[in-house]
Amino acid sequence: MEFLSKRAKGIVPYTAGEQLNDKRYVKLNTNENPYPPSPEAEHVLRSFDAARLRLYPAPNADGLRETLARIEGVSPENIFCGNGSDEVLALCFPAFFDTDGAGACFADVTYSFYEVFARFFGVPFLTVPLKEKFYLDLSAMKEAKCGGYFIANPNAPTGVGIALEDAEAFIESVPDKIVIMDEAYMDFFGQSCAPLTKKYPNLLVVKTFSKSYSLAGMRCGYAVGNQSLISGLFRMKDCFNSYPVDALCQAVCTAAAEDRDYHEKTVELVVKERERLRGELLALGFVVPESKANFLFASHPSRGGGEIYSRLKDEGVLVRHWEKPFLRDFCRITVGTPEQDDILVQKLKKILS
Ligand SMILES: *Cc1c(COP(=O)(O)O)cnc(C)c1O
Numbered sequence: 001m002e003f004l005s006k007r008a009k010g011i012v013p014y015t016a017g018e019q020l021n022d023k024r025y026v027k028l029n030t031n032e033n034p035y036p037p038s039p040e041a042e043h044v045l046r047s048f049d050a051a052r053l054r055l056y057p058a059p060n061a062d063g064l065r066e067t068l069a070r071i072e073g074v075s076p077e078n079i080f081c082g083n084g085s086d087e088v089l090a091l092c093f094p095a096f097f098d099t100d101g102a103g104a105c106f107a108d109v110t111y112s113f114y115e116v117f118a119r120f121f122g123v124p125f126l127t128v129p130l131k132e133k134f135y136l137d138l139s140a141m142k143e144a145k146c147g148g149y150f151i152a153n154p155n156a157p158t159g160v161g162i163a164l165e166d167a168e169a170f171i172e173s174v175p176d177k178i179v180i181m182d183e184a185y186m187d188f189f190g191q192s193c194a195p196l197t198k199k200y201p202n203l204l205v206v207k208t209f210s211k212s213y214s215l216a217g218m219r220c221g222y223a224v225g226n227q228s229l230i231s232g233l234f235r236m237k238d239c240f241n242s243y244p245v246d247a248l249c250q251a252v253c254t255a256a257a258e259d260r261d262y263h264e265k266t267v268e269l270v271v272k273e274r275e276r277l278r279g280e281l282l283a284l285g286f287v288v289p290e291s292k293a294n295f296l297f298a299s300h301p302s303r304g305g306g307e308i309y310s311r312l313k314d315e316g317v318l319v320r321h322w323e324k325p326f327l328r329d330f331c332r333i334t335v336g337t338p339e340q341d342d343i344l345v346q347k348l349k350k351i352l353s
Contacts, residue, residue, distance in 0.1 A: 007120075014116045017320050026343050028334040029318040031156075031185075031295050033214035035266045035337075038259035041215070041252045048248055057247035060234070064245070064254045065222075071257060072194050072224050080233040083244040085184060085208035085221025086113060088233065089150070091240070092204065092223075093121040095232040096178050102147035107136055109158065109326060111182060114150045134158040134289050134297075138170045148178035148202075153193070154185045157320070157332040159291030164191040171200050178229070181205045185293035187212035187267050188274070194224045201226045211294055212267050213256045220245055220253045270294050274335045280345045281333075284352060299329040300352070308351065315347040 017030035036042070061081040069076045082088035090113075097104055103124030106114045118125040128144055131137045134155070141149060154161040162170075171179050171193070183205055186192045194205045204225035210216035223233060237244060245253075256263070278296055281288050286298040299305060308331050309321035320332040333344065 007122075011119050012116070014113045018318060020318060024316055025313075026317045026336065026340045028336050028340065028344060029320045029332075030216075031211055031293070031332075031334045032216050033211060033266065033270065033294065034335070034340060035214055035269065037214040037218075037252075038256045038262040040259040040262070041213075041256035044251050044255040045248070048251060052247055055247070057243055057245065057250055059242050061245045061250050064220075064250045064257070067254045067257050068222055068224075071260075074194075074197065074224060077227045078197065078224055078230055080223040080225075080230045080237075081245050081250075082221050082223075082233075082237070083241070084210065084219040085182070085206050087244060088206050088221045088223050089113065089180070089182060090117050090120075091233050091236040092150075092180050092206075093117050093123050095236045096180075096204075096229075097121070097123040097147055099123060102145060104148055104150060105141055105144045105146035106150040107141075107152075107155065109134070109155075110150070111152045111156045111184075130158075134160045136160070136162060138162070138166065142170065142173050146177065148180065149174070150180050150182060152182040152184065154189050154292040156185070156293070157295070157322075157327070157330070158289055158297045159185075159293040159295055160289055161189045161191065161292030164193065167191075167193050168196055171196065171203050175200075175202055177202060179203050184208045184211055185295075187263070188271055188294050189292035197225045201228070204229050209253050209256065212270075213253070213263060214266065215253065215256060218249050218252055220249050270335050273338055273341060276338070277333075277335055277341045277345075280341070281348075284345070284348055295332050295334045297330050297332050299331075303352065304328065305330045308348070311351045312344070312347055315350070317344050317347050319344075 064081055065076040065079040068079045099122040104118055105126050108127040108129045128137055128140045179202055181193045183192055197203050204223055206223050208221040278288050281298050286300050288296050288298045305321050305328050309319055312319055
């Protein structure tokens with residue numbers, strides 16, 4: 001213990017959702033996709049030549065970047081790939097914020113990793129409270145004294161989305177500050193800011209293969225932005241880990257990205273089921289903000305979030321709960337298959353009766 005640095009001793013790490021992957025649980029706690037990855041991706045995985053693993057992978061994931069550039073309608077120089085979008089978001093802190101600078105700004109209720117990264121990299125930060133109905137207070141954020149923003153759109157863990165025109169008006173209104181749009185759940189909303197990166201040099205959009213592509217276990221995320229922002233991320237990557245995206249991951253993610261039909265089909269299934277499940281929860285008396293993501297944020301007037309979480313766990317259904325002010329009333333429930341969600345609803349009826 002005495003070998004730990006002050007920073008290592010002092011920091012409070014991010015707590016990931018429980019990964020209890022045994023058969024006993026219906027797992028609706030970490031926003032994984034209930035459907036398997038693309039069959040094309042599976043085929044690449046199964047036929048991957050192990051001899052290739054003798055060599056280092058393409059350091060900049062060039063093949064994958066070309067595919068992603070085509071999909072996003074930009075050039076490969078506008079794409080950066082990392083080991084999960086968490087790594088891409090992490091590298092944004094040293095790339096775009098100084099430890100003695102104006103700092104980063106984000107909502108008080110948002111992806112809790114932003115605060116952990118800020119502390120880890122020694123970047124000052126400030127938070128802006130959400131408005132009524134869990135909307136982001138973009139006008140307060142605009143006035144905040146900071147060097148840039150991290151905005152999860154749709155937001156986590158509320159699922160609330162910012163319409164594209166509101167996002168654009170915000171980006172345009174802060175031309176001297178960088179806006180990092182974390183679009184981990186955007187495919188379930190369909191209003192990506194990625195095309196705006198050609199118009200706004202202060203915009204960086206971050207996406208992931210973990211949610212809509214069903215590849216959380218593969219660990220790949222990417223950023224879309226103008227070349228000077230992207231080269232800033234490459235500078236940081238090459239100060240930390242030159243080969244963050246392994247060879248198998250590059251091959252599998254390229255195949256998954258190219259299979260547009262499958263991606264569209266699974267996203268559609270999840271969105272349709274999200275609306276059905278929300279209806280079921282509303283009928284049970286839950287308060288559920290309209291979600292644009294693959295999860296629902298639900299509170300019940302007669303039961304605390306902690307009670308619902310632990311009774312569901314006893315019943316074999318895992319959801320996410322945080323014992324924090326504001327959040328403690330809620331559970332975050334990942335949209336599963338209709339069969340999984342039926343089990344959830346049946347257990348909730350039992351708990352509430
Ligand atoms: C899941 C998630 C991510 C990233 O996940 P990776 O698996 O690291 O790509 C990023 N931001 C938000 C808001 C998320 O919920």
